[in-house]
Amino acid sequence: MTVDELLxxxxxxxxxxxxxxxxxxxxKSTLIxxxxxxxxxxxxxxxxxxxxxxxxxNREEVDLALLTDGLKAEREQGITIDVAYRxxxxxxRRFIIADTPGHVQYTRNMVTGASTANLAIVLIDAxxxxxxxSKRHGFxxxxxxxxxxxxxxxxxxxxxxSEEVYETIxxxxxxxxxxxxxxxxxxxxxxxxxxxxxxxxxxAMPWYKGVPLLQYLEDVEISGDRNLIDLRFPVQYVNRPNxxxxxxxxxxxxxxxxxxxxxxxxxSKKTSHIKSIETFDGEQDYAFPPQSVTLCLEDEIxxxxxxxxxxxxxQPKVEYNVEAMLVWMSESKLEINKPYIIKHTVSDVRxxxxxxxxxxxxxxxxxxxADSLELNEIGRVSLDLFKPIIFDDYTRNRATGSIILIDPxxxxxxxxxxxxxxxxxxxxxxxDAASKPVSHNIVREYSLVTADDRERIxxxxxxxxxxxxxxxxxKSTVAKELEKRLMELGQPCYLLDGxxxxxxxxxxxxxxxxxxxxxxxRIAEVAHLFNDAGMIVITSFISPYRADRxxxxxxxxxxxxxxxxxxxxxxxxxxxxPKGLYVKARAGEIASFTGVSAPYEAPETPVIHIKTDTTDVxxxxxxxxxxxxxxxxxxx
Amino acid sequence: xxxxxxxxxNLKALEAESIHIMREVVAEFERPVMLYSIGKDSSVMVRLxxxxxxxxxxxxxxxxxxxxxKFPLMTEFxxxxxxEIDADLIVERNEEAIAQDANPWDLGTVKCxxxxxxxxxxxxxxxxxxxxxxxxxxxxxxxxxxKERIYSFRDARGQWDPKNQRPELWNLYNGRLNQDESIRxxxxxxxxxxxxxxxxxxxxxxxxxxYFAKERDVIVRNDQLIPVGIKTKLQPGEVPEKVMCRFRxxxxxxxxxAVRSTATSVTDxxxxxxxxxxxxxxxxxxxxxxxxxxxxxxxxxxx
Numbered sequence: 029m030t031v032d033e034l035l036x037x038x039x040x041x042x043x044x045x046x047x048x049x050x051x052x053x054x055x056k057s058t059l060i061x062x063x064x065x066x067x068x069x070x071x072x073x074x075x076x077x078x079x080x081x082x083x084x085x086n087r088e089e090v091d092l093a094l095l096t097d098g099l100k101a102e103r104e105q106g107i108t109i110d111v112a113y114r115x116x117x118x119x120x121r122r123f124i125i126a127d128t129p130g131h132v133q134y135t136r137n138m139v140t141g142a143s144t145a146n147l148a149i150v151l152i153d154a155x156x157x158x159x160x161x162s163k164r165h166g167f168x169x170x171x172x173x174x175x176x177x178x179x180x181x182x183x184x185x186x187x188x189x190s191e192e193v194y195e196t197i198x199x200x201x202x203x204x205x206x207x208x209x210x211x212x213x214x215x216x217x218x219x220x221x222x223x224x225x226x227x228x229x230x231x232a233m234p235w236y237k238g239v240p241l242l243q244y245l246e247d248v249e250i251s252g253d254r255n256l257i258d259l260r261f262p263v264q265y266v267n268r269p270n271x272x273x274x275x276x277x278x279x280x281x282x283x284x285x286x287x288x289x290x291x292x293x294x295x296s297k298k299t300s301h302i303k304s305i306e307t308f309d310g311e312q313d314y315a316f317p318p319q320s321v322t323l324c325l326e327d328e329i330x331x332x333x334x335x336x337x338x339x340x341x342x343q344p345k346v347e348y349n350v351e352a353m354l355v356w357m358s359e360s361k362l363e364i365n366k367p368y369i370i371k372h373t374v375s376d377v378r379x380x381x382x383x384x385x386x387x388x389x390x391x392x393x394x395x396x397x398a399d400s401l402e403l404n405e406i407g408r409v410s411l412d413l414f415k416p417i418i419f420d421d422y423t424r425n426r427a428t429g430s431i432i433l434i435d436p437x438x439x440x441x442x443x444x445x446x447x448x449x450x451x452x453x454x455x456x457x458x459x460d461a462a463s464k465p466v467s468h469n470i471v472r473e474y475s476l477v478t479a480d481d482r483e484r485i486x487x488x489x490x491x492x493x494x495x496x497x498x499x500x501x502x503k504s505t506v507a508k509e510l511e512k513r514l515m516e517l518g519q520p521c522y523l524l525d526g527x528x529x530x531x532x533x534x535x536x537x538x539x540x541x542x543x544x545x546x547x548x549x550r551i552a553e554v555a556h557l558f559n560d561a562g563m564i565v566i567t568s569f570i571s572p573y574r575a576d577r578x579x580x581x582x583x584x585x586x587x588x589x590x591x592x593x594x595x596x597x598x599x600x601x602x603x604x605x606p607k608g609l610y611v612k613a614r615a616g617e618i619a620s621f622t623g624v625s626a627p628y629e630a631p632e633t634p635v636i637h638i639k640t641d642t643t644d645v646x647x648x649x650x651x652x653x654x655x656x657x658x659x660x661x662x663x664x
Numbered sequence: 665x666x667x668x669x670x671x672x673x674n675l676k677a678l679e680a681e682s683i684h685i686m687r688e689v690v691a692e693f694e695r696p697v698m699l700y701s702i703g704k705d706s707s708v709m710v711r712l713x714x715x716x717x718x719x720x721x722x723x724x725x726x727x728x729x730x731x732x733x734k735f736p737l738m739t740e741f742x743x744x745x746x747x748e749i750d751a752d753l754i755v756e757r758n759e760e761a762i763a764q765d766a767n768p769w770d771l772g773t774v775k776c777x778x779x780x781x782x783x784x785x786x787x788x789x790x791x792x793x794x795x796x797x798x799x800x801x802x803x804x805x806x807x808x809x810x811k812e813r814i815y816s817f818r819d820a821r822g823q824w825d826p827k828n829q830r831p832e833l834w835n836l837y838n839g840r841l842n843q844d845e846s847i848r849x850x851x852x853x854x855x856x857x858x859x860x861x862x863x864x865x866x867x868x869x870x871x872x873x874x875y876f877a878k879e880r881d882v883i884v885r886n887d888q889l890i891p892v893g894i895k896t897k898l899q900p901g902e903v904p905e906k907v908m909c910r911f912r913x914x915x916x917x918x919x920x921x922a923v924r925s926t927a928t929s930v931t932d933x934x935x936x937x938x939x940x941x942x943x944x945x946x947x948x949x950x951x952x953x954x955x956x957x958x959x960x961x962x963x964x965x966x967x
Contacts, residue, residue, distance in 0.1 A: 113810050372836070374688065
């Protein structure tokens with residue numbers, strides 16, 4: 029490789045932050061050591077020092093753990109005290125590992141490492157299977173909403189590389205994780221010691237068809253993890269070097285801000301337009317997360333640190349009372365009604381924990397009544413703040429939904445918190461409504477007619493054919509034709525169309541990100557009811573977000589949800605423009621239009637992928653019907 | 665038709681994070697200062713500060729701790745550079761120790777550093793009553809630094825307690841202090857040596873010419889190339905020789921080794937790094953004194 033190639037490569041590579049979780053002796057340090065050494069990321073003098081230290085400390089072999097254990101006490105006692113950060117790179121990507129120790133203090137450390145991670149590797153020892161601690165790691169990953177989780181089943185060499193062992197562990201862990209919300213989950217069988225499926229595939233496990241761990245880390249798509257919908261710009265610092273310049277410095281927490289945008293400043297609710305987006309390297313037309321920029325407004329309005337600039341039509345909540353999941357991180361326990369300092373985005377407010385609703389045991393997800401939280405304990409609380417904060421739910425927005433609690437006497441950081449939807453609030457149901465527990469007083473009634481009865485009478489297995497794609501990609505055309513053909517074949521079915529649903533059931537919903545999510549949730553619930561009644565459902569909605577489709581899949585059921593990607597290049601869709609929407613969107617008349625000013629997250633593994641620029645309608649419908657016959661949904 | 669791109673490269677992401685940190689510090693602390701060591705990491709840090717507060721001036725002073733053993737080329741560069749970017753420069757020295765001829769040959773590197781570096785630094789921080797001091801340390805440099813926070817809390821004596829650090833979550837930094845306590849801030853914690861060089865290359869950041877290869881007078885001792893300065897004391901039988909070499913890191917001349925190199929430009933240096941198998945700190949005599957020596961110095965108040 030020439031230096032020019034290297035420069036180009038480094039300028040193009042992006043950054044993945046991941047954290048590693050494993051119990052003591054799961055082989056976490058060995059795995060990190062293996063990744064660093066097999067990808068040639070250890071300097072020789074560091075390796076020499078490692079050999080020297082191993083010898084001096086009487087270790088039998090070179091101890092790769094010494095590489096990450098930086099403090100003297102850690103090396104001597106063979107323990108890891110704290111989060112350590114390691115850096116390495118491959119030609120495709122740069123990586124930051126937050127390496128967290130696996131003993132008593134684990135919860136606090138893993139939460140710290142997880143807070144900035146795009147991905148978590150959960151290690152499971154193939155000999156021991158799913159341990160209580162593995163469950164704890166899965167729970168924390170879900171609590172912190174790490175977008176991607178890789179379960180690395182390690183020490184496969186010690187179980188004869190058995191596919192059966194791997195599948196058993198996988199099934200058991202899947203059953204546990206099903207209760208949690210993990211958007212993207214991957215299993216890889218590895219041997220960190222021997223190197224199988226770490227950097228190279230090796231030939232010990234031919235039954236494993238997936239990619240090795242490092243390749244997965246290099247390829248996993250992370251650009252879609254950012255929230256590019258809801259503009260949130262917490263004002264960090266007002267830059268006023270002279271009378272002619274007044275700029276508001278900050279990091280775009282989410283959403284996209286463009287010159288000319290009409291914006292609102294919270295909490296004052298004053299509005300203005302973006303005059304310019306300034307940086308040292310010149311003005312920008314738009315800015316997105318995580319860029320640090322300076323915004324100038326058309327009008328002189330009073331703005332100070334802690335205020336937030338947002339779009340007028342998409343506002344966060346501004347409230348005195350919030351509910352949060354707290355992870356307690358201090359030796360001194362939580363005191364109800366004691367004033368703490370709550371740090372949130374770039375503002376500090378005082379407040380008290382007014383109520384502890386329950387303490388949750390991460391090992392089995394059981395909830396207990398409790399009077400307090402102690403070190404490493406997790407609970408749901410209500411906070412009363414002395415000043416309102418500007419926030420979103422954490423599931424929607426990590427940057428505006430996270431808080432830390434500081435003890436005003438010791439100045440110590442005592443807790444980390446994730447803001448969640450308030451219980452029993454009269455506000456509209458948000459996107460996480462699907463995963464919310466229902467009231468204990470509501471008990472399901474069961475019908476005397478079984479699903480089997482219905483299948484027999486209707487001669488089909490009910491399913492939902494979920495079509496997703498850009499506006500103009502051909503979803504409605506394919507969906508309508510499919511409905512017609514199924515009816516001709518005598519299969520009871522029903523088409524749920526986006527616009528039609530918005531005329532009735534969902535007429536109260538707009539196009540903000542929250543409303544879009546709720547739109548999809550309700551449709552999924554309706555589809556589920558139709559399926560329950562034995563019908564095949566065809567849906568035709570843009571449904572641009574992976575997370576929403578994953579939510580729909582959860583409601584409808586893994587087996588019944590058939591994702592069909594109706595795929596056409598955006599310029600083709602734009603030429604077709606059956607509703608004239610692209611023209612309007614380009615003219616700026618429609619805010620957040622998918623493909624133009626809002627992202628479309630294509631399915632990674634759709635069941636059926638139809639390219640409508642090269643396939644005609646009847647072939648497209650044939651392929652869906654064939655799939656339905658092949659999987660036994662309908663008979664030939 | 666123009667489609668907006670929302671992807672961000674590694675360097676731009678690191679840059680944005682560093683700028684965010686610097687703005688937080690300036691907004692939250694009363695008397696911040698930036699430790700300026702004249703080295704490549706400092707040069708990058710200063711550029712990031714310019715970016716963070718553009719179009720304004722850097723709203724804090726640059727503090728240089730002069731041990732009196734810096735290479736003359738370094739001080740020359742420092743004065744010119746600070747003038748060019750219109751930065752406020754403060755130079756502090758432990759005059760008492762310098763008057764008593766503190767030097768690494770008689771005292772050993774540990775004691776010499778404690779007096780001329782850590783001592784002078786703590787004195788300067790106390791004198792300026794600074795509540796936050798930026799440093800250019802990176803976590804990839806050395807293993808005790810891998811454990812360092814972005815906001816590193818120091819007690820009234822500037823000491824670091826690695827076992828009792830504040831947990832650091834998301835980008836929410838806890839900078840609350842009592843009287844006389846302070847925070848050391850490391851805005852380029854997540855950068856690697858290669859990132860620094862790439863950034864210098866991309867941004868055209870001026871650096872001290874000592875980083876580029878040239879024939880220099882050095883003593884070859886235990887595989888290290890030790891530059892010959894005014895006060896360098898030769899061991900019996902040692903004769904300086906001319907070697908084509910450069911410095912990977914810069915510090916005091918008695919304690920900074922050179923490496924054999926022919927790299928005369930930033931791209932040459934990057935090319936060299938592509939095949940380099942040793943870390944940059946191998947040329948720092950201070951790190952090799954004893955196991956955990958950096959950790960010890962940090963506990964006493966070093967950066």
